[in-house]
Amino acid sequence: MIEVRNLHKYYGALHVLRGMDIDIAKGEVFSVIGPSGSGKSTFLRCLNFLEEYQQGDIRFDGRLVGYRETAGKRLRASPRDIAAVRTRMGMVFQSFNLFPHKTVLENVMEGPVIVQKKPEAVVRKLALDLLEQVGLSDKTDQYPSKLSGGQQQRVGIARALAMQPEVMLFDEPTSALDPELVGEVLDVMKALATGGMTMVIVTHEMSFAREVSDRVMMMDEGLIIEVDRPEVIFGNPQQARTADFLRRVVH
Amino acid sequence: MDYVWHFGVIWDYRMVFVRGAWITAQLTLYSTLIGLSLGLLFGLFRSSTIAVLRAPAAVYIEFFRATPVLVQLVWIYYSLPILTGLQLSGIASVSVGLGLHAAAYFAEIFRAGINSIDKGQWDAARSIGMGYGQAMWRIILPQAIRRMVPPFINEFATLIKLTTLGSVLAVYELLHEANNLINNTYRPLEVYTALAVAFAVLIYPIILLSQRLERHWRTNS
Numbered sequence: 001m002i003e004v005r006n007l008h009k010y011y012g013a014l015h016v017l018r019g020m021d022i023d024i025a026k027g028e029v030f031s032v033i034g035p036s037g038s039g040k041s042t043f044l045r046c047l048n049f050l051e052e053y054q055q056g057d058i059r060f061d062g063r064l065v066g067y068r069e070t071a072g073k074r075l076r077a078s079p080r081d082i083a084a085v086r087t088r089m090g091m092v093f094q095s096f097n098l099f100p101h102k103t104v105l106e107n108v109m110e111g112p113v114i115v116q117k118k119p120e121a122v123v124r125k126l127a128l129d130l131l132e133q134v135g136l137s138d139k140t141d142q143y144p145s146k147l148s149g150g151q152q153q154r155v156g157i158a159r160a161l162a163m164q165p166e167v168m169l170f171d172e173p174t175s176a177l178d179p180e181l182v183g184e185v186l187d188v189m190k191a192l193a194t195g196g197m198t199m200v201i202v203t204h205e206m207s208f209a210r211e212v213s214d215r216v217m218m219m220d221e222g223l224i225i226e227v228d229r230p231e232v233i234f235g236n237p238q239q240a241r242t243a244d245f246l247r248r249v250v251h
Numbered sequence: 252m253d254y255v256w257h258f259g260v261i262w263d264y265r266m267v268f269v270r271g272a273w274i275t276a277q278l279t280l281y282s283t284l285i286g287l288s289l290g291l292l293f294g295l296f297r298s299s300t301i302a303v304l305r306a307p308a309a310v311y312i313e314f315f316r317a318t319p320v321l322v323q324l325v326w327i328y329y330s331l332p333i334l335t336g337l338q339l340s341g342i343a344s345v346s347v348g349l350g351l352h353a354a355a356y357f358a359e360i361f362r363a364g365i366n367s368i369d370k371g372q373w374d375a376a377r378s379i380g381m382g383y384g385q386a387m388w389r390i391i392l393p394q395a396i397r398r399m400v401p402p403f404i405n406e407f408a409t410l411i412k413l414t415t416l417g418s419v420l421a422v423y424e425l426l427h428e429a430n431n432l433i434n435n436t437y438r439p440l441e442v443y444t445a446l447a448v449a450f451a452v453l454i455y456p457i458i459l460l461s462q463r464l465e466r467h468w469r470t471n472s
Contacts, residue, residue, distance in 0.1 A: 050374055079382050087380035097375035101393050111379035114389060163379055 001026040001061060001167065001198060002047060008055035009042055009222075016042050017053065018222035024200060026166075029193045031209040031230075032202045034219035035245055040202045041094075043219065044171050047200065048089045049082050060085060060167075087115060090160025094172040096152040098144040104131065104155050105140040111163045123162070130158040134188050150181030154188055161192075168192065170201040206249060210234045218242045260438045261445045268449055271428035275453070278345050278414040278424060283407060285350025290357025295387070298362045308358065315355035321416050324348040328420045341422040345414065353410055360402045364395035397468045404461035408454050425449060 002024040009017035016039050024030045032040045045051040046058060049066035058065040065085055068077045099107050108127040112118045131137055134154035144152055153173055160168060170189065174182045186208050193199055193212045203209050209216055209230065216233040218225040218241070226239045237243045261268070296308035315323065328344040331337055339347065368391050376386035418427035429446045433439045 048378060050377060083377075083380040083382055086378055089378075091374075091378035093371060093374060093378075095369075095371050097369075097371035099372070099375065099390055110389070111381075114385060115380040159375075159379065 001028075002200075003057070003059040003062075004047075005059075006056035007043070007046065007053055007058060009039075009046060009051065009053045016222050017046070019056070020222075020224050022217065022224060022227065024167075024198070026198055027196050028214045029197075029199045029212050030201070031213040031216045032200065032219060033204070033206065033209060033216060033233075033245070034225070035248075038219045039222040040219050041171050044169050044200060044202050047167075047169060048086045048091060050091075052076075060088070083115070087111070087163050088165055089167045089169055090157075090163055090165035091169045092153070092156050092160050092171065092173045094175050096144070096149070096156045096176070098152055098155055098159070100144050103141050103143055104136065104147070107144065107155055108158045108162045111159065116163065126164075127158070127162055130161050131155075133161075133191075134158050135184070148181060149177045150184045153177065153185045157185075157188055157192075167198045167200065170199065170203070172202050172204065174203070174205055204249065206234065206246070218245065220245070254440065256441060257438060258441055258445070260436050260441055264432055264436070267428050267432050268425065268445065271423060271425035272449060272453065274342070274417075274422065274424040274428075275411065275414050278342065278349065278417055278422070279407075279411045281342075281346035282349035282353055282410055282414070285347065286353025286357045286406075286410070289350065289354035291361055293354060293358035294361025294365065297358060298365055312355045312358050315352055316359075320349070320352050320413055321419065323352055324416055324420060327351075341417065341420045344420055345417040345422050345424075349410060349413055349416075352413075353406060356406050356409075357403070360399050360406065361395075363402075364399035365391055367398055368394050400468075401461050401465050404457055404464075408457055411454055411457075412450065 004020055004022045004024075007017050007020040008015070020043065032043065034040050042051055046053045047060075047065070049058075052066065063085075064077075066077055066082060067074050068081070069075075099110065102110065105124070105127055108130060109120070109123050112123040112126065113120055128137070128140065131140055134157055136151060136154055136158070139147060139151060139155075144155065147155065156173075157168075173189070174185050177185065182205065186205065189199070189201070189208075190212055201209070201213070210233075211230075213230045215227055216230050217227045218233060218237070218239065220241055225241050226233065226237065228238070232238070233242060234246065237246065293308045293311055296304040297312060299305050299308075324345060327339070327348045328341070331339065331344075365387075372390055372394065373386060376390040381390070414424050415426040417424045418430065421427070423431075425446060429442050433442050436442065
């Protein structure tokens with residue numbers, strides 16, 4: 001479903017992604033781990049083109065993300081095409097990024113109503129269902145500032161799901177949360193994974209990654225160190241860097 | 252100090268003040284409308300990533316901030332007709348002149364307000380498929396406006412005061428009416444005192460409103 005080939009990303013002179021190749025299959029739960037600064041979040045943000053990449057291909061259902069090719073030359077895709085790809089990928093952020101001037105319900109309805117132009121009554125029903133799914137039926141008319149971090153992140157998940165995306169991208173969804181609030185967010189994500197959603201998760205929650213992932217990718221310094229089933233990555237890593245990293249984060 | 256005040260004169264000529272205040276209000280309204288719409292445009296241009304939009308906006312803003320308003324006004328009133336054949340009335344000249352002047356300041360307020368919004372809001376808007384316009388209009392501006400309101404109201408109050416420059420172009424706003432009145436009554440102390448009070452009465456409620464709004468939004472965000 002997502003094919004990444006020889007992906008390179010620069011911030012000015014800084015070479016942050018240094019040639020990545022990976023395929024992510026439909027229905028797969030794919031976790032990305034690695035030390036901070038390894039390029040995990042940048043990789044994730046390239047997938048829906050929140051970050052431009054300078055070299056290589058990202059293909060989503062076979063179509064190049066963010067660029068179009070005409071006569072061998074690569075040009076930036078039209079804003080409309082870029083936006084269209086993004087509506088097919090939900091994204092959940094470390095810092096939630098809810099719209100503070102809109103209620104919980106309005107946050108969830110915004111995308112389908114304004115971007116996808118779906119009828120408001122239909123979207124309202126969908127949004128209420130999603131909010132029930134994430135356990136926030138009693139908070140629909142609250143503003144985000146009145147919610148705990150865990151509740152805000154669950155709204156963030158509902159907002160992304162409201163677009164009825166084919167993939168969900170999670171950018172360290174629990175890193176900004178107090179420890180006692182992490183569980184409620186992970187539970188929602190677990191339910192999604194069980195439901196068959198394709199998920200790419202950048203995370204520091206190793207036990208969660210181990211439990212829900214089909215595959216885990218270890219990154220360091222903009223490179224893929226290894227990709228394997230969680231039993232292998234966490235039980236018997238093939239690369240010394242993976243073993244080192246896991247030893248450090250587990251303690 | 253044995254000056255004997257005769258404020259009765261002001262009461263006799265109260266309609267002069269009302270007339271002047273009406274012109275002052277019109278000048279303020281027109282120049283604010285011109286300033287806000289051009290200011291929004293230039294503010295967006297100036298924070299644009301596109302150089303052909305950014306550069307002219309920057310030149311405009313810096314030029315108007317670096318020249319005196321009075322010079323801008325007399326230039327528009329005296330030079331524009333000669334160069335373009337476009338003869339504007341006094342009121343129109345002052346409205347356009349102050350509007351262009353205010354646009355430079357409003358643009359900076361817009362830009363600062365937009366820049367003050369967390370980049371994560373752009374990420375979130377883009378991630379649900381919004382383009383620049385939708386994200387700006389529905390997500391960024393509604394939040395930024397709140398932060399812009401206090402400086403806006405300051406600039407608005409400044410604009411009211413700047414309308415007195417219209418007296419130089421024979422526009423019958425408050426100051427000009429006051430000067431004429433002095434020629435008739437020889438009562439400059441009373442007239443100028445009343446004038447100062449009239450401006451305070453116009454402007455103080457606006458400042459009060461700004462403070463109220465600021466407090467309201469601080470407790471509700």
